Amino acid sequence: MHCSYFVAERCRSCTLLDQTYPEQLAAKQAHAQAVLGPRPDLDWLPPVASVEAGFRNKAKMVAGGTVDAPTLGILDPEGAGVDLRDCPLYPPALHASLPVLADFVTLARLTPYDVAWRTGELKYVLVTQSPDDELLIRFVLRSQESVARIRKHLPALLAALPHAVVVSVNLHPEHKATVEGEREILLTDAETLRMRVNGLDLHLRPQSFFQTNTEVAAALYRQARDWVDERSPGDVWDLYCGVGGFALHVAAPGRTVTGIETSVEAVASARVSAREAGLDGTRFLAGDATAFALGSGGSEGRDGAPDVVIVNPPRRGVGPDLARWLERSPVRSVVYSSCHAGSLARDLAEMPSLVPVRGRVLDMFPQTMHYEVVTLLERR
Structure with a gap:
């Protein structure tokens, strides 16, 4: 690869x-x-x-950069964002969602979290793809400050990503080395992503492994x-x-x-x-x-x-x-x-x-x- x-x-x-x-x-x-x-x-x-390549059904993307030029990927040793939207580990549907989600960060004015200064709101964008190419998308935020804007612009996101069936916000107010917090706010009517495996439908909720x-x-x-x-x-x-x-x-x-x-x-x-x-x-x-x-x-x-x-x-x-x-x-x-x-x-x-x-x-x-x-x- x-x-x-x-x-x-x-x-x-x-x-x-x-x-x-x-x-x-x-x-x-x-x-x-x-x-x-x-x-x-x-x-x-x-x-x-x-x-x-193309085997990972989930992307755990650290938000970095600025609200007008966000990165989705990892942070370098100095805490700067490294954009990994073209990582070859992701399958096509998940890969195609990442630039759309980066644009949504700008549209909804989701300021990436600055680890050093402990400022900003958006910590992670988490995406899971089902075998049927449907998506579960989660925005990990420091507070509820951005939730109203995400709700406002959600129709635009769903129009751009019609395969996104579950969208949620996870609230993670603490400054600690964990990906998510305890509280989840569902933004769509659908609550589960259907993972079809060996003829069985396994339902995956936002905080399920x-x-x-x-x-x-x-x-x-x-x-x-x-x-x-x-x-x-x-x-x-x-x-x-x-x-x-x-x-x-x-x-x-x-x-x-x-x-x-x-x-x-x-x-x-x-x-x-x-x-x-x-x-x-x-x-x-x-x-x-x-x-x-x-x-x-x-x-x-x-x-x-x-x-x-x-x-x-x-x-x-x-x-x-x-x-x-x-x-x-x-x-x-x-x-x-x-x-x-x-x-x-x-x-x-x-x-x-x-x-x-x-x-x-x-x-x-x-x-x-x-x-x-x-x-x-x-x-x-």
């Missing part, structure tokens, strides 16, 4: 761009195997490759579904379920699937998806995954545990408390999807009775050393 920003050293986020893609994929496979260490029972399946690479995410869900179906469980938990990608894929007649997620918005999204798909055997609850597991075991005894557990934790992993609960429980199989092989290895050390028997690297993030690795653990 050629990137003019990388060549000019304006953006070096794609740290592996000097390597060929086969070299990148081989290095990720070797890294996963080295981090997990020698495991005679572990059968590594061929890695899942991605397209090299979805994997960055839709095609590789689809492969991840299929792999988990196949492993779960081979075991024919009657009861499955999907911990850290997000918008329900794993849970909805493994749902089947006669099977109860419970998804647990801290994000209330993600749980609301998952419930809409399940209802539309007619998956009556699924339920989604807002809560902490570890607290749910420990509470179920404490109140219902060992019989409260399911046959299979799916976990897809953040980079830090499931942590010792949940790992030790899984070790003590009668759970027969665990499907563990991890974006950080190191935390996966630490968690595996806490549950030696659950042995990895299959593993697969999925290249969710080409041009970087990041990847997803999914493993099937069986009780021995």
Whole structure:
């Protein structure tokens, strides 16, 4: 993949761009195997490759520059905006939206936030593209000062971007290194972006998480579904379920699937998806995954545990408390999807009775050393 920003050293986020893609994929496979260490029972399946460019379904664009000459991209070490509207990682519909959004910044007089001086309003423009090329657009603002102007000019934005189905404002008044705040203001009648994956419609609300690479995410869900179906469980938990990608894929007649997620918005999204798909055997609850597991075991005894557990934790992993609960429980199989092989290895050390028997690297993030690795653990 050629990137003019990388060549000019304006953006070096794609740290592996000097390597060929086969070299990148081989290095990720070797890294996963080295981090997990020698495991005679572990059968590594061929890695899942991605397209090299145009794979990112979301853009997290820092607002910089001035209201009359805004930049959308990143900030350089001095805090100046670096415009990345032509980044080759974005697919066509998302790519085409960025100059329109930059023009809208000027039209609605959204002054970019100055990190050094802590002045201005617009911090980020966040865009997500669905497989049907529809868009969810979010403006992250320091205050409500600009909301009225955004509402006033919203018809012009929707006319210029007819595929924009959800537009919202996120209020992030604090000066801190996080992307968004807690309060979301919807500006459109539609509340969710429909992400069509493997024939399932997954609804994505503005504050819900979805994997960055839709095609590789689809492969991840299929792999988990196949492993779960081979075991024919009657009861499955999907911990850290997000918008329900794993849970909805493994749902089947006669099977109860419970998804647990801290994000209330993600749980609301998952419930809409399940209802539309007619998956009556699924339920989604807002809560902490570890607290749910420990509470179920404490109140219902060992019989409260399911046959299979799916976990897809953040980079830090499931942590010792949940790992030790899984070790003590009668759970027969665990499907563990991890974006950080190191935390996966630490968690595996806490549950030696659950042995990895299959593993697969999925290249969710080409041009970087990041990847997803999914493993099937069986009780021995």
